[in-house]
Amino acid sequence: MSRLAGLFAELAQKNRKALIPFVTAGDPNPEFTVPLMHAMVGAGVDIIELGVPFSDPMADGPVIQRASERALAHHQSLRTTLAIAKEFRKTNGHTPIVIMGYLNPVEIMGYEKFADAVQAAGVDGVLTVDLPPEEAEECAELLKARDVDPIFLLAPNSTPERVRIMDAIGSGYIYYVSLKGVTGAGHLNSAEVETKLAEIRANTKLPLAVGFGVKDAETAKIIGNLGDGVVVGSALIKEIEANLHNPAQAKTAIIELLTSMRQAMDN
Amino acid sequence: MTEKYNKPDARGHFGVYGGIFVAETLMPAITELNTAYQHYMKDAEFIAELDKDMQHYVGRPSPLYHAERWTKELGGAQIYLKREDLNHTGSHKINNTVGQALLAKRMGKTRIIAETGAGQHGVATATVAARLGLECVIYMGAVDVARQSLNVYRMKLLGATVVAVESGSKTLKDALNEALRDWVTNIDDTFYIIGTVAGPHPYPAMVRDFQAILGREAKAQCLTQAGKLPNALVACVGGGSNAMGLFYPFIDDADVKLIGVEAAGDGIETGRHSAPLCAGRPGVLHGNRTYLMSDDDGEIIETHSISAGLDYPGVGPEHAWLKDSGRAQYVNITDDEALGGFYALTRMEGIIPALESSHAMAYVMKLAPTMKSDEIIIVNLSGRGDKDMQTMAKREGIEL
Numbered sequence: 001m002s003r004l005a006g007l008f009a010e011l012a013q014k015n016r017k018a019l020i021p022f023v024t025a026g027d028p029n030p031e032f033t034v035p036l037m038h039a040m041v042g043a044g045v046d047i048i049e050l051g052v053p054f055s056d057p058m059a060d061g062p063v064i065q066r067a068s069e070r071a072l073a074h075h076q077s078l079r080t081t082l083a084i085a086k087e088f089r090k091t092n093g094h095t096p097i098v099i100m101g102y103l104n105p106v107e108i109m110g111y112e113k114f115a116d117a118v119q120a121a122g123v124d125g126v127l128t129v130d131l132p133p134e135e136a137e138e139c140a141e142l143l144k145a146r147d148v149d150p151i152f153l154l155a156p157n158s159t160p161e162r163v164r165i166m167d168a169i170g171s172g173y174i175y176y177v178s179l180k181g182v183t184g185a186g187h188l189n190s191a192e193v194e195t196k197l198a199e200i201r202a203n204t205k206l207p208l209a210v211g212f213g214v215k216d217a218e219t220a221k222i223i224g225n226l227g228d229g230v231v232v233g234s235a236l237i238k239e240i241e242a243n244l245h246n247p248a249q250a251k252t253a254i255i256e257l258l259t260s261m262r263q264a265m266d267n
Numbered sequence: 268m269t270e271k272y273n274k275p276d277a278r279g280h281f282g283v284y285g286g287i288f289v290a291e292t293l294m295p296a297i298t299e300l301n302t303a304y305q306h307y308m309k310d311a312e313f314i315a316e317l318d319k320d321m322q323h324y325v326g327r328p329s330p331l332y333h334a335e336r337w338t339k340e341l342g343g344a345q346i347y348l349k350r351e352d353l354n355h356t357g358s359h360k361i362n363n364t365v366g367q368a369l370l371a372k373r374m375g376k377t378r379i380i381a382e383t384g385a386g387q388h389g390v391a392t393a394t395v396a397a398r399l400g401l402e403c404v405i406y407m408g409a410v411d412v413a414r415q416s417l418n419v420y421r422m423k424l425l426g427a428t429v430v431a432v433e434s435g436s437k438t439l440k441d442a443l444n445e446a447l448r449d450w451v452t453n454i455d456d457t458f459y460i461i462g463t464v465a466g467p468h469p470y471p472a473m474v475r476d477f478q479a480i481l482g483r484e485a486k487a488q489c490l491t492q493a494g495k496l497p498n499a500l501v502a503c504v505g506g507g508s509n510a511m512g513l514f515y516p517f518i519d520d521a522d523v524k525l526i527g528v529e530a531a532g533d534g535i536e537t538g539r540h541s542a543p544l545c546a547g548r549p550g551v552l553h554g555n556r557t558y559l560m561s562d563d564d565g566e567i568i569e570t571h572s573i574s575a576g577l578d579y580p581g582v583g584p585e586h587a588w589l590k591d592s593g594r595a596q597y598v599n600i601t602d603d604e605a606l607g608g609f610y611a612l613t614r615m616e617g618i619i620p621a622l623e624s625s626h627a628m629a630y631v632m633k634l635a636p637t638m639k640s641d642e643i644i645i646v647n648l649s650g651r652g653d654k655d656m657q658t659m660a661k662r663e664g665i666e667l
Contacts, residue, residue, distance in 0.1 A: 055566040056440060056552060058447045059290040065434055077564035103288060103551040105565030130288045130551065134278060153291040157454065162294065177292060181452035 002147050003096045003124040004172035007046060008207040008228060017224040017265050019044060020209055021258060022100065022233030024051035024067035025084050026076030028240055032247050036254065037088045041095050043255045044262035047209075048088075049127070049231065052081045052101025059129045061181075063234040066241065078105035078114075082121040089122035098125035098151060098172075106131075106139070115142035125172045127151040133169045140169050153177055156196055160203050167204035173229060174204060179212040188213035190222045197226055216257070217264035224265035232261065272518040274588065279468020279555075281588035287467040289554045292451045300458075301469045303374050308476060313373065320365050321480060324398070325355050327362075329481065331488035331645070337615040344498065344638035346631060348618070348648045349485045351509065358621065358650030359481060359509045360391035364460055366477035368395035371458035378402040378457045382446040384411055384439035384505070385576035385623070386418025387650055388462030393427035403427040406445045408438035411575050418654055436569045439579045443553055463506025464583030467554030471583050478512025485645050486516050493643055499524040501634065502647040503626040504597065505541065505577035507586045509649035514595060525595035527586060528630045530572035534601050541570040543582050544590050544597040557584040573602040573658070574622035576650075604629040609652065609659070621650035622658065 001009075011018055021040050025033050037048055053071035057064060078101065085097050099118070106114045106128060118126060126143055128136070133152060140150040149172025154163060157180065166174055178193045197208055210223045211231030223230045236254050243250035279285045287297060307313040321327040329350045338346045351359035364381075371379060379396045380403075383389030389405040396403035405422050409431040412419055422429050435441035443461075450459045464471045464478070489497050500517060502510035504527040517523045532540035540546065543558040550559040552567060560568040560580040572578045589595035600608070608628030613619045620628055624647070631646050638644070652659075660667050 053566075055435065056444050058444045058553070059292070059451065061448070062434070069435075072566065077566065079564065104559070104561060104567070107550045107556070108548070108561060108563065108565035129290050130554070132287060132289065132291060132294060135286055135288060155290075155292040155295075157295040158291060159295070162291075180292060180454060181448075 002149050002172060004047070004149050007096055008173065011046065011228070017227070018046040018209065018229030019220070019258065019262055019265060020047045020049055020229050020231045021045050021236055022049040022051060022231060023236055024053055024064065024071050025081035026053060026071035026074055027067040027237070028070050028244055028247055030074050030076060030080065033084050034087045036251055038092065039251060039255050040258055041092060043258040045258055047096045047098060047229070049098045049100050049233070050081055050085060052078050052099055052105060054102040054105065057102065061234065063237050063241065067237045078109060082117050082123065085123050086121040096124040097122065098127055099123050100127040100129065103128050103131045111139045111142055115146055115148065118143065118148050119146040123148060125149040125151045127153070127175060129153070133165045136169060144171065151175055154200060156180055156192065160199065163200050163203040167206060170206060173207040173209050174200070175231065176200065176208050176210045176227065177212045178210050188219055188222070190226065193223070194226050217260040220261035221264040230261070230265065274585065275468065275472055279472065281585045282591060284556050284584035284587040285468055285471055286556055287554065288551045288556065289467045290451065293447070296450065296454045297467055299374070303370060304469045304473050307370055307373060313369065317366055317369055320369070321362070325361050325365060326353065327480065328484045328488070329353050331485055331492060333492065334616050337612065338635070340615055341632060341635040343635040343640065344642040344644045345493070345640065346635055347489065347497070347643060347645045349481060349513065349645055351481055351647060351649045352618070352620065352624070352651035356391045356394050357653060358387045358391070359478060359512060360388045360462060361394065362480055362512065363462065363474050363477040363508060364388070364391040364395045367458070367460040368399055368401070371401065371460070372399055374458065376456060376458035378404070378453065379460055380404045380406065380446050380449050380457055381460045381462060382406045382439065382442040383462065384442070384578055385574065385654065386411070386415040386422065387576060387654065389427070389429070390418050390421050390425070392460050392462070393422040393425035396427065397425045404449065405429050406432055406442040406449070408432050408436070408442050410437040411439065411442070414658065415575055415654065417657060439575070440567065463508040464511045464585060465506045465553060465555055465557065465581055471555065471585055474508050475511045475515055475585065478508050479515045480512070481647070482513045482516040485513060489643065489645060496520055496523055497643040497645045498638065499526055499634065499644045501526045501528060501627050501631055501644060503528045503577065503623050503649065504544065504582060504586060505530070505579050505623065506581070507583040509647050511583060511585055513645070513647045514589070518594065525589065526630065526634070527595055527597045528626045529597055529599045530574060530577035530626055531599035531601040532571040532573070535599060539571040540599070541572040541577050541579060542599045543580060544586060545599045549587065552581050555584045557587045558582055558590070573605060574626070576621070576623040577626065598630055600626040600629045608632060618648065619652035620648055621652050622655045624649045
C-alpha cells in the first residue's frame with residue numbers, strides 16, 4: 001500500500017479530513033522550504049504538496065506564478081525540488097509528499113529517470129497539471145510500478161465519463177478543482193461543490209481532495225465537511241509574498257493560518 | 268510516398284508530436300471545439316460562407332507573382348512570390364481568423380480572445396471580431412506592446428481590449444499563457460482563436476486547414492503560369508502557420524522540396540535565437556509535444572529575433588513531424604541576413620516585406636543561385652512590411 005493510500009485509510013477510521021498545504025519548492029529561497037515543511041507537519045497537516053517551479057505555469061494565477069519566478073531566480077528546478085523532498089525525508093518517514101508541476105521538465109529528464117528519481121527522493125505522489133490521462137499511460141505505469149501514485153485533476157465541468165477515466169488511471173487521491181479558472185481565483189460556492197462531489201463519488205472510490213478557493217479557517221471547514229482533504233495554496237504563498245524581507249515572519253504566518261484551519265476542520 | 272498523407276490521428280498526433288496536453292479544466296472546451304470543427308469542416312453551408320468571405324472580405328485568391336527582375340539578379344531558379352501581403356490586414360493571419368471566427372459564431376460564443384506577438388494575428392482577430400460584433404480581448408507581451416505600438420493602436424481602433432502581459436519574459440509565449448488562463452476562467456462564452464499551428468489538438472490541424480487555401484491556390488497558379496509544379500517551397504517558420512498552409516497541399520508531391528526558415532537571431536551559436544527545429548529539442552509546451560527551446564531542467568529559454576512574429580520558443584507539431592520524417596528541411600537565417608532579404612525585395616521588386624517574411628526572402632537569395640533557370644521556387648510573402656517601418660527607421664537612425 002502506498003503511503004497516501006495508508007494515510008487516507010487511517011484518516012477515514014478517525015473521521016478526520018486531510019489538510020494539504022501547497023508551497024512552491026524553493027520560494028522565496030532554497031533554504032526556506034525544508035524547515036517550513038517540518039513546521040507545517042507540526043501544525044497538523046497530513047500531506048504536503050510541493051510545487052515544482054516552471055517558467056510557464058499556464059494553469060496558475062498570479063500568486064503562484066510569482067512564487068515560481070522567485071524560485072527560478074534561485075535556479076530552482078525539478079531536480080532541486082526532489083532534493084528538498086529527500087532532505088525532508090531524512091527526519092520524517094510518514095508524511096506523504098506530492099509534487100505538482102508541469103510536464104516539460106519531466107519530458108526533458110525522461111519518464112523512467114523521473115520515476116526513479118521520484119522514488120529515490122521518497123515522494124509519494126505526482127500531479128502533472130498539463131498531462132491529462134489520455135497522454136499519461138506510460139508515465140503513470142512507471143510511477144505505479146514504484147509505489148508512487150499518479151494524481152489527476154477533476155474540474156467542475158468534467159463529465160462522468162472523465163471521472164471514470166481518472167478512476168481507472170489515477171491512484172492516491174483525486175484533486176478536485178472547485179472553481180473554473182486558475183489557482184487563487186474567485187469565490188467558493190459550497191452547494192455547487194457538494195453536488196459535484198456526490199456526482200464524482202458515484203464513479204470513483206478514490207479520496208477527493210478539494211482545492212482552489214480555500215483561503216481561511218472558515219472555507220477550510222466548509223470544504224473539510226464535503227471532501228476527504230482540503231488543499232490550500234495561494235493563501236499560504238501570499239504570506240510569503242507579504243514578508244519577502246522577513247521569511248521567518250512568513251513562516252510564522254503560514255503556521256498560524258494552518259493551525260487555525262486544522263482547528264476549524266477538527267471541531 | 269505511396270500512402271496519402273493523413274495526419275494527425277484522431278487525438279491529434281503527428282507521430283510522437285502534437286496531442287492534447289492541457290489542464291483538466293480545459294478538456295471540456297477542447298472537446299467541444301474539436302466536435303464543432305470536425306462537424307463544420309464537412310458542412311457545405313459553412314464552407315460556402317467561408318469561401319465567400321475569403322473571396323470578398325479577405326480578397327482571395329492572392330496573386331502568385333513571378334519576380335522576374337529579382338530572378339535575373341540572382342541568376343538561378345525562377346522565383347514566384349505568393350502574395351499573402353496583399354490580403355486584408357496585410358498578412359496570411361486573416362485566413363485563419365476568418366475561419367475560426369465563423370466557427371465561434373456557429374458555436375454561439377460571444378467573446379473572442381487571442382494572443383499576439385508582432386500584432387498581426389491580434390489585428391486579424393480584432394478585425395473579424397469587429398465585423399461579427401463580438402467582444403474581443405487580445406493578450407500581448409508588454410515588450411511587444413512597446414515595440415509594435417502601431418498594431419496596438421490598430422487593435423484598439425477596431426474595438427479590442429489589448430492586455431499588456433507583464434509575466435515571464437513579457438513576449439509571445441507569456442501572452443499565450445495569459446490567454447489560456449483567460450480561457451479556462453471564461454470557458455462558457457469564450458472562443459480562443461490561436462494564431463498558429465500550435466496548441467492542443469485540434470488547433471494545429473484546424474489552423475493548417477484554414478491556411479491551406481494559400482497552398483492550394485499556389486499549386487493551381489503555378490500549374491497555370493509555369494505548366495508544372497515548383498521544385499521548392501520556402502516559407503518562414505515561427506509557430507509555422509504560413510509555412511504549413513503552403514506546404515500542406517504539396518506533402519504528397521515528393522519531388523517538391525519543402526524548406527522552412529527559422530529565425531537565427533544573433534546566430535545559432537550565440538544562443539540568442541528562435542530556432543527550435545534547428546537547435547532545440549522535443550518537449551511539451553502550450554498543449555502539444557514539439558521541438559522547443561528549453562534548458563537541461565526543462566525550463567523554457569527566452570528567445571530572440573528581430574521579428575516579433577518569429578520570437579517564440581516552440582513550433583507547430585506538424586513541422587516537428589515533417590522534420591523528423593525528412594519530408595521537410597529546416598534552415599535558419601540571422602537578423603542581419605533577414606535585413607538583406609528585406610532590402611533586396613524592396614529595391615528589386617518594389618515590394619516591402621514583413622521582417623518575418625524577410626527571413627524566407629534571405630534564404631531564397633542563398634538557394635536560387637544554386638538552382639537551374641528552368642527550376643521554380645515559390646516563396647511565401649506572408650506579410651507586408653508596413654508594421655515594421657518604425658523598427659527599420661530606428662535601425663537606420665531615423666525618427667519618424
